[in-house]
Amino acid sequence: MKHWLSSFVRWFDLRLQLRESIGPMLRHPIPREVAGPVGWWYVFGSASLTLLVIQIVTGIGLALVYVPAADKAYDSLLYLTNQQPLGWFLRALHYYAGSGMVVMVLVHMTQVFLQGAYKYPRELTWIVGALLLVCTLGMFFTGQVLRWDPDAYWGLAVGGAIAARAPGVGSHLTQ
């Protein structure tokens, strides 16, 4: 049985070569000088990633029921929360993981900034991270609009009015 399983895994690995490409990444050690008392500073990036995976999985689940139309969105939200089996759980998980992801991303960036981990040769990592922060905050805003309750509706109005202050393209952005 064990032999059969290992040969099965080997068959795939000979073709996908995952052991060679992902293995070193997983085995990459925390540098000796930051391991020990500050070793746990390393988890915030992985925590953000874990929360993002939760967001994607629960988000796909919620999207199977949610209706993204202005006249039905709130009704489908009520159905999702009160009638759909475990819908309340998925929604709560999506909500808390979403808020947690913003918190974790900010903590992670603070850690990277304070410990100078954005310096050579990691400048591009920092720039990509800054873009991902904008994406995260953008999804944080658009996600709360999906609720389509009065809070979300007027939150969108305020967001639109803020966008209108942008010179030139402002009013087009809003409409």
Added chain:
Amino acid sequence: MATEPEKHVVMADPAISAGPETVLSGASEQGSASVTAPAIPRRNLFALLTVGLGGIATAMVGLPFLGYLFRMEKRKPPWVDLGTADQFSEGETHRVTFDNPLSTAWDGMTAETSVFVRNQGQDKNGSVTFLVLSDNCAHLGCPVSWFPQSGLFMCPCHGGVYYADGSRASGPPPRGLFACVWRVHNGRLEIQAPHFPTISDPLGGDRSAANATAERQARCKEMRHETLA
């Protein structure tokens, strides 16, 4: 990577004695020896065609897509009937709610829009003038409410306050409330359907009714008297 085999071919050609980098310039000058060498090497022509045709194909698919993403639909706002003009008594402010025709079929309840209508009395020519104000605060668009007790519009979000004529009284708004374009048509009050108004894209109505300003000044004077007393 792609140019390596080309170099190899040129070097091997006995008709051209010069190095590979002078092939193009040498071809036009060397008379009979260069007749067989085309002005643009065939490989370059194909490269050019690949990039050119590929670019055209990409544009044919990409430009309509960009047009879809950044489409600008400018509809002329239709007129909305707010009811008979004489139901609005002079000097009173009423909230009127209607389904905005600028909405889409799936907007449901969110198509509901409300405006404040105030009968301003007769102008010099004897015709009744109206003031129709959008309920969106000029700060960030939250819905203001009318308080007849204090004669003020107040916004729940950040504390914007406006006078009865829509001009700014206090708070963060940079200007007064947005006014709709109105007309009286066959005895009914109509307005141009309002979009979401912002400081860079207001509604185009006129708020500067002389008597409303006079009323506000009178109120200010009154309040000053009260404070002094």
